[in-house]
Amino acid sequence: xxxxxxxxxxxxxxxxxxxxxxxxxxxxxVVGFASFLFQGLNFGIDFRGGTTIRTEASETVDVGxxxxxxxxHGLGDVxxxxxxxxxxxxxxxxxxxRIQAQxxxxxxxxxxxxxxxxxxxxxxxxxxxxxxxxxxxxxxxELITTAIIAVALAIAAVLVYIWLRFEWQFALxxxxxxxxxxxxxxxxxxxxxIRFDLAIIAALLTIVGYSLNDTVVxxxxxxxxxxxxxxxxxxxxxxxxxxxxxSRTMMTSVTTLLALISLYVLGGDxxxxxxxxxxxxxxxxxxxxxxxxxxxLLKLGVKRDWxxxxxxxxxxxxxxxx
Amino acid sequence: MLQIDLWKRVLIWLVCAAGIMLALPNGFYTRVEQANDAxxxxxxxxxxxxxxxxxxQWPSFLPSGLVNLGLDLRGGAHLLAEVQVEDVYEARMDxxxxxxRDALRPERSTVGTFRRQPGPVDQIRLKISKxxxxxxxxxxxxxxxxxxxxxxxxxxxxxxxAAEGDILVVELxxxxxxxxxxxxxxxxxxxxxxxxxxxxxxxxxxxxxGADRILIQVPGIGSASELKAIIGTTAxxxxxxxxxxxxxxxxxxxxxxxxxxxxxxxxxxxxIEAAAVVxxxxxxxxxxxxxxxxxxxxxxxxxxxxxRRFGDYTAENIGSPFAIVxxxxxxxxxxxxxxxxxxxxxxxxxxxVEESTNLAVLLRAGALPAGLDFLEERTIGPELGQDSIDxxxxxxxxxxxxxxxxxxxxxxxxxxxxxxxxxxxxxLIFGMLSLIGGTLTLPGIAGIVLTVGMAVDANxxxxxxxxxxxxxxxxxxxxxxxxxxxxxxxxxxxxxTTFITAVILFAMxxxxxxxxxxxxxxxxxxxxxxxxxxxxLMIVMWFERxxxxxIEV
Numbered sequence: 001x002x003x004x005x006x007x008x009x010x011x012x013x014x015x016x017x018x019x020x021x022x023x024x025x026x027x028x029x030v031v032g033f034a035s036f037l038f039q040g041l042n043f044g045i046d047f048r049g050g051t052t053i054r055t056e057a058s059e060t061v062d063v064g065x066x067x068x069x070x071x072x073h074g075l076g077d078v079x080x081x082x083x084x085x086x087x088x089x090x091x092x093x094x095x096x097x098r099i100q101a102q103x104x105x106x107x108x109x110x111x112x113x114x115x116x117x118x119x120x121x122x123x124x125x126x127x128x129x130x131x132x133x134x135x136x137x138x139x140x141x142e143l144i145t146t147a148i149i150a151v152a153l154a155i156a157a158v159l160v161y162i163w164l165r166f167e168w169q170f171a172l173x174x175x176x177x178x179x180x181x182x183x184x185x186x187x188x189x190x191x192x193x194i195r196f197d198l199a200i201i202a203a204l205l206t207i208v209g210y211s212l213n214d215t216v217v218x219x220x221x222x223x224x225x226x227x228x229x230x231x232x233x234x235x236x237x238x239x240x241x242x243x244x245x246x247s248r249t250m251m252t253s254v255t256t257l258l259a260l261i262s263l264y265v266l267g268g269d270x271x272x273x274x275x276x277x278x279x280x281x282x283x284x285x286x287x288x289x290x291x292x293x294x295x296x297l298l299k300l301g302v303k304r305d306w307x308x309x310x311x312x313x314x315x316x317x318x319x320x321x322x
Numbered sequence: 323m324l325q326i327d328l329w330k331r332v333l334i335w336l337v338c339a340a341g342i343m344l345a346l347p348n349g350f351y352t353r354v355e356q357a358n359d360a361x362x363x364x365x366x367x368x369x370x371x372x373x374x375x376x377x378x379q380w381p382s383f384l385p386s387g388l389v390n391l392g393l394d395l396r397g398g399a400h401l402l403a404e405v406q407v408e409d410v411y412e413a414r415m416d417x418x419x420x421x422x423r424d425a426l427r428p429e430r431s432t433v434g435t436f437r438r439q440p441g442p443v444d445q446i447r448l449k450i451s452k453x454x455x456x457x458x459x460x461x462x463x464x465x466x467x468x469x470x471x472x473x474x475x476x477x478x479x480x481x482x483x484a485a486e487g488d489i490l491v492v493e494l495x496x497x498x499x500x501x502x503x504x505x506x507x508x509x510x511x512x513x514x515x516x517x518x519x520x521x522x523x524x525x526x527x528x529x530x531x532g533a534d535r536i537l538i539q540v541p542g543i544g545s546a547s548e549l550k551a552i553i554g555t556t557a558x559x560x561x562x563x564x565x566x567x568x569x570x571x572x573x574x575x576x577x578x579x580x581x582x583x584x585x586x587x588x589x590x591x592x593x594i595e596a597a598a599v600v601x602x603x604x605x606x607x608x609x610x611x612x613x614x615x616x617x618x619x620x621x622x623x624x625x626x627x628x629x630r631r632f633g634d635y636t637a638e639n640i641g642s643p644f645a646i647v648x649x650x651x652x653x654x655x656x657x658x659x660x661x662x663x664x665x666x667x668x669x670x671x672x673x674x675v676e677e678s679t680n681l682a683v684l685l686r687a688g689a690l691p692a693g694l695d696f697l698e699e700r701t702i703g704p705e706l707g708q709d710s711i712d713x714x715x716x717x718x719x720x721x722x723x724x725x726x727x728x729x730x731x732x733x734x735x736x737x738x739x740x741x742x743x744x745x746x747x748x749x750l751i752f753g754m755l756s757l758i759g760g761t762l763t764l765p766g767i768a769g770i771v772l773t774v775g776m777a778v779d780a781n782x783x784x785x786x787x788x789x790x791x792x793x794x795x796x797x798x799x800x801x802x803x804x805x806x807x808x809x810x811x812x813x814x815x816x817x818x819t820t821f822i823t824a825v826i827l828f829a830m831x832x833x834x835x836x837x838x839x840x841x842x843x844x845x846x847x848x849x850x851x852x853x854x855x856x857x858x859l860m861i862v863m864w865f866e867r868x869x870x871x872x873i874e875v
Contacts, residue, residue, distance in 0.1 A: 002874075003731035008793075054706065087713055107699040110547025130703035132546070139402060139697045150830040154823045161819055199765050202835045205827050206772065206842065209820035213776075216819055217783065220812040248779075248786040255728055255782075256775030259721035263771045266720055268713035270394075270706070271764055278772065 005250040010243045014290055015235050015298060021291040025180055032187015041190045044197030047144050049101030049137040051108045053116070054083075057124040058091040065123040066095065070116060076100045085269040094130075094269075106136025147201040151182065154208050162212075166219055169300040174215045177293035181211045181284050188280055199274040207281030210256070214249060214289035219297075221245050226302065234302060238294050253286045326862055334855045338746050341848075344385050344753030354380045354388055361386075387756040390525065391541070392763035392837050395711050397704030398541035399549040402697045405510045405534045407503040409692035411444035411494055414502070416596045418466070418481070419446055419578060422492060425462050433459045438577040439489065446492040453488040460485060463492060470497045507534055509691045514538060514553050535697070546699040553694070559602030559685055561632070562594040564643040564655050585651040586672045592652045594645050599635045604628025608685035610678040611668070618678035619670045622685060629665020637661040648681070714767035721771045722748070729778055733785050736875050739860045740781040743852040747777050750848040751841060760844075763837030773845025780817070780853030783809045788875050798873040799865065806858055813850065821846045 045052050055061075061082040070078050077100040088094065102108060113132055120127045135143075155178055163171040182204055189196050221241040229237055257279065264275040347354040360376035380386055393400055419438065426436055426448075434451030436459075441447040450459055460483055467479035478497035483490065494502065507530060514536060515528045527539040543549050565579050568591055575581045575593050584590040604624045613619040624632055636644075636658050645655040646669050653671045673681070725744065729737040751770060755762060788805030796804060824846065827839035 002734060003728070005732075056705075087709070107546075107696045110545065110550065113545075113547070128703070128705075129701075130706040131701060133700040133702075134546075134698065136697040138404075146830050150826055153830070154826045157822045157826065158819050161822060165815060198831075198835055199838075202765055202827055202831065202838045205823045206838075209823035209842075210776070212819045212823075213779070213816040216815045217812045220815055224808075244790065245786075247789075248782050251732065251782045251786070252776065252779040255725050255778050256772065258724040258728060259771045259775030262720040262724060263717040263768060266713060266717040267768070267771075268710055268717075270710055271768055274765060274768060278768075 004247075005254060006247050010246055012239070012243060012246075014239055014242050015295065018291075018295045018298070022295055025288070025292055028187070029180060029183045032184050032191070035187050035190045039190050039193070041186065041196040042193045044195045045098065045101075045133060045135045045140065046198040047140050047147075047196070049135050049140040051099040051101075051132065051134040053097040053099075053113070053129050054131040055095045055097060055120065055124075055127050056130050057093050057095075057127040059093060059124055061093045061095045062123065063095070066097070066120060069119045069123045070097070070099075072119065073112075073116065075102065083269050087266070087268060101135075101137050101140075106138060107134040143198060147198070150201060151204055151208070154205050155179070155182075158208070158212050162216065162219070166223060167302060169297055169302050170219050170222075172300060173293040173295075173297035174212060174219065176296045177215055177285075177288040178208050178211055180288045180292050181207050181281060184284050185277055185281055189277070194273050194276065197273075199271065200277050203274050203277035203281065206278055207285055210278075210282055211285030211288060214252070214285055215293040217248065218242055218245050218289055218294060222294075222297070226304065230304070234304070235298055238298055242290055242294060249286060249289070253282055256282050326859060330855075331859060334859050337851070338750070338856065341746065341750035341753035344387065344756050345749040345751075346384065347380070347386050348389050348752050348756060350380070351388065354386055358386055358388070385756070387759065389752060389755045390759060390761040391707075391711075392761045392766065392834060393539055393541060393700070393702050393707075394764045394834055395707045395714075395762065396541040397702050397707040398539065399543045399546040400698070400700040400702075401538045401546055401549055401553075402531070402699075403514075403536045403538065403553075403694040404697055405507050405536065406693040406695055407506045407534050408444065410502055410506050411499070413691075414494060415444060415446050415492070416578075417598075418492065420597050421466055422446060422448070422463055425466055426459060429455070429458060429462055436490075440577065441491075444493060448490040448492075450488055450490060456485050456488070456490065459490050463490065470495070470501050503534060506691045507536070510694070511536055513690050517553055518549075536694070542704070545701045546696075550696065550699075554690065559605070560598035560647045561600045562596070562598050562645045562647055563635075563639070564645045565593040565595060567592050567643075567655070582645075582647060582650050582652055584655075585648070585653050592645055592655060594647065594652070598647075599644075600624060600628045600632050602685060604631075605685055608682045610675070610682045613668060613670045617670060618673040618675045619668050620673075620678050620682045620685065621668045622666065624665040626665070629663075632665055632667075633661065633663045637663075710764050710767075714764065718767060718771055718774070721774050725774055725778060729781075733875055735864075736781075736785055736788075736861070739857045739864075740778055740785070742860065743781065743857045744774065744777055746856055747845070747848045747852045748774070750852070751844050754844050754848070755840070760840050761837050762841070763834040765834045766837035766841040769838045769841030769845060772842065773849060776820075777845060777849035777852070780809075780813045780849055781857055783813055783816075784853065784857070785875050792873070792875065798870055801873070802861060802865065806854070810854070813853065817846050817850050 061080075063080045063082060066080050067078065070080075079098045081096050083094040083096055085094075099108070113129070117127065117129055155175060158178070159171050159175050162174050185204060185207060186196075188194075189200065218241060221244055222238060225237045225241050225244075229240070232240075260275055260279045260282065264272060264279060267275060357377050357380035360373045360379075361382075364373050364377060426433060432452065433455035436448045436450045439447040439449050448459075450456065463483045464479075467481045467483070470478045470480050478495055480495060480498040481492055482495045483492050485491070511528060511530055515526075518526050518528065518538070518540060525541060527537065529537045531537045538549065538553070540549055565576070566573075569589050571581065571583070571591050573581055573591065573593060578596055579593050580596045581591050581593050584592060604627065606623050606625045608620055608622040611619055611621045623629075640658050640660060643655045643657050646653045653669055656670075669681070722744075726741045729740050729744075731737070733740065748770070751773065754760070784805050787809040788801050791801035791804045791808075792798070821843060824839050824843035828836055828843065831839055
């Protein structure tokens with residue numbers, strides 16, 4: 001007896017409520033974007049400069065006392081959060097201190113770090129600074145630019161790739177799904193105010209890759225079925241293709257999620273935000289490859305007369321089964 | 323149908339075996355690391371019984387390449403420094419000024435008297451009293467120019483001379499500035515490297531980034547401040563003529579001179595000529611030693627041209643004081659007692675033995691040609707790195723087991739094939755990482771875990787396809803064959819698109835993110851390889867042996 005996530009034969013109609021799904025997606029994108037505009041992302045120091053210090057002490061973290069101890073140094077905006085992780089020892093109390101970028105110079109000075117440590121030692125004896133990271137405003141500005149370019153470049157590159165391998169309608173559908181995933185991920189980060197740093201950009205790009213992976217598998221089947229069922233409606237062909245690949249879509253999503261969830265729970269707090277982004281991305285990416293990419297493809301329509309247009313723009317590489 | 327040539331089979335298994343062999347040392351990380359260190363010591367410092375024994379911990383016929391651990395896993399310090407390339411322009415102008423002065427002196431009759439005017443530090447501005455002689459002055463000063471020595475600046479000269487009314491302006495040409503910037507950054511890089519090597523830390527990364535930046539990563543060092551102390555900031559040694567001495571820090575130094583504090587006499591300042599007679603660049607050696615009173619000191623020796631200039635200067639200026647200036651502070655200002663011809667000397671001051679040793683190291687390594695501005699500093703404690711490794715290990719194992727069980731339950735025997743491929747896959751990733759000397763970072767571990775999840779995708783695509791073919795009524799052999807060939811385009815499309823994003827991440831990212839891109843990219847390559855070749859080979863071999871009439875996937 002085999003474990004099956006979906007029945008052997010399925011015939012769901014994925015477009016019966018196409019408008020509803022597109023509506024929900026559009027609404028979520030608007031909410032996510034609005035949250036991004038009005039609440040803003042909780043940028044880490046990679047993107048806005050400043051210093052983060054990870055402290056470890058044997059006594060419980062008293063955020064108020066920490067704050068008071070640091071206030072005398074006049075460092076401007078200082079935020080202190082306690083960090084929890086199941087892997088911590090009984091007497092391991094960790095806090096993250098974030099200090100805004102200082103006006104004088106780029107990175108924070110070593111003497112300042114020592115002074116801060118001395119002040120904190122008064123309220124939490126034996127406190128250790130297990131990591132200190134300081135990024136100057138110059139670099140953080142560049143990192144933002146690089147990150148935006150990277151995401152845009154990734155989207156553009158796959159747009160071109162899919163356009164070459166399929167047709168432009170497929171490319172647009174895939175990219176719509178990608179933009180959907182990226183916007184929703186940024187939205188969830190701004191809504192939940194999870195720290196958004198350089199690693200999250202890596203996660204975003206991975207989401208782009210993953211979502212695309214899913215979409216491409218469906219599209220590949222659509223292309224094949226379009227040749228096989230020349231007389232059927234596009235919506236019917238799309239439905240057949242999605243149903244045929246549904247088992248694979250679910251299998252891959254579940255194995256990936258299994259791996260990611262174990263990393264989320266056991267991988268430590270340092271990369272938890274990063275892993276969260278990827279888990280969210282896998283879920284959203286799986287959804288979007290069916291309900292966004294395929295629906296857009298349906299709305300755009302595909303040229304069906306394959307026999308006569310072997311040389312038209314867009315799919316001249318479509319028949320290369322590498 | 324289901325045929326794979328023998329040579330292909332052998333090649334596939336050889337690749338897998340090579341991957342496992344290359345990955346093997348990582349399973350015994352500490353032991354191999356110690357053995358490698360000992361082997362390196364034997365080459366550099368010679369054999370000792372202990373070293374031989376440690377080196378023997380790992381058989382020399384096995385590969386010994388290890389995956390480098392990133393700073394976030396090993397702990398250490400990371401600095402991104404920007405070289406203040408403009409610093410050099412000022413020094414160049416100060417060095418040029420005496421030449422300009424000497425060249426114009428014989429022309430007094432046409433250009434009249436001339437004075438250096440205050441102005442930007444990267445220019446020499448000269449006011450001449452006979453503006454009619456400007457043409458001649460320009461000609462003379464232009465005669466001092468020499469061609470730029472760089473590929474791009476061919477044909478250009480190093481200085482630009484222009485007239486602004488009765489002011490003659492000399493500055494470096496754009497081509498020379500570019501060439502000079504490049505030289506400055508390369509020199510700084512080399513000097514930073516030498517200083518870090520002198521301390522002898524393990525596997526430092528010292529790289530040039532962009533036009534004027536240097537990335538320095540040193541694992542195992544306590545903090546970024548410690549690293550900065552090793553690099554020093556400018557440690558510029560010069561020997562300058564002394565003009566005067568006083569206690570006023572704001573005294574007007576006069577054009578071409580500057581006021582610098584004394585290193586150990588609190589409240590005293592020296593006015594010195596900005597143009598140095600000899601600089602640290604002319605040093606060939608510096609050693610800690612003791613002066614005739616038994617106090618710690620540093621002896622040094624100049625190269626030939628430095629020795630000549632030093633000798634000439636001392637011969638001409640017997641009786642005048644002479645400042646030894648380190649980082650714009652006067653270490654000492656002895657009076658020249660006699661002509662010093664040999665090009666060697668001694669620096670005395672109130673040094674401790676440790677200070678004199680450090681100063682000698684600093685001088686030997688050479689001075690940084692320009693200041694460094696630190697744009698980014700990160701210190702990661704070794705405990706945090708160890709915690710991350712531990713957490714990453716557990717998470718990877720759990721993820722691995724979960725996926726193995728899930729695949730086994732879903733596809734039975736075929737799932738088992740996929741699982742063997744998955745294990746090989748991880749071995750291949752580590753093998754390739756060791757081979758290319760890649761760096762494993764915390765996000766890199768996440769990349770491996772993600773690969774564990776996604777690597778089965780290619781197999782899933784194939785198995786699902788075989789299921790479909792079976793359902794369509796094809797025989798087992800035909801179904802397997804069709805399954806593989808029809809799934810291929812989807813596998814390639816899906817993985818190429820993900821690979822594109824990994825490449826972009828690698829190109830644009832830095833540090834940990836790049837580590838993630840590497841493992842993700844390698845994971846894609848190995849998972850495609852294992853899916854199309856390894857599982858296929860396993861299935862074919864199983865099929866040949868059993869010849870089943872029906873198969874269940």
